[in-house]
Amino acid sequence: MVPSPVGHALGGLIVGEVLAPSALILCAVAGVLPDVDFAWGGHNRETHSLGAAILTGLIVLAWKRSPRLAIAVTLSWATHILFDWLGSDDTPPLGVMALWPLNSNFYFADAFVFDAISRRYWLDNFFTHNAWAVAMEIAILGPPAAVLWLRRRRADRPQS
Numbered sequence: 001m002v003p004s005p006v007g008h009a010l011g012g013l014i015v016g017e018v019l020a021p022s023a024l025i026l027c028a029v030a031g032v033l034p035d036v037d038f039a040w041g042g043h044n045r046e047t048h049s050l051g052a053a054i055l056t057g058l059i060v061l062a063w064k065r066s067p068r069l070a071i072a073v074t075l076s077w078a079t080h081i082l083f084d085w086l087g088s089d090d091t092p093p094l095g096v097m098a099l100w101p102l103n104s105n106f107y108f109a110d111a112f113v114f115d116a117i118s119r120r121y122w123l124d125n126f127f128t129h130n131a132w133a134v135a136m137e138i139a140i141l142g143p144p145a146a147v148l149w150l151r152r153r154r155a156d157r158p159q160s
């Protein structure tokens with residue numbers, strides 16, 4: 001599980017700030033949603049692919065009739081695949097099924113930009129390790145999200 005939902009939500013927020021400021025929550029949710037596959041125990045498979053990102057965008061397009069929003073949701077979803085690809089992974093198969101349905105290979109950057117979130121709650125360092133991992137995600141993704149948010153707020157303010 002890499003990174004935590006906090007990091008993935010920030011990825012969606014960054015895309016939303018640029019493309020769909022009126023739908024930030026939807027973009028944040030799209031950034032987190034690929035991890036729904038934990039529910040059936042098959043992490044990093046079909047939901048972690050550009051195919052799934054595009055499919056989700058098409059669903060949003062049919063639902064909201066907004067190409068811009070559909071692109072924002074597709075890219076928010078894609079940040080999840082990007083971050084998991086860049087992150088750490090200690091459970092084989094490593095990486096994400098990024099190009100499904102074109103192929104079912106797993107891709108892994110071996111970059112370890114984000115620390116793996118531990119689910120081994122019985123270990124002594126479970127809390128400190130995960131708190132540190134989430135803090136690093138916020139340190140990496142928080143500043144661009146904050147800068148974009150501040151810029152938009154300034155642009156929204158009426159000129160005096």
Ligand SMILES: [Zn+2]
Nearest residue numbers: 002034035084
């Ligand atoms: Zn994931």
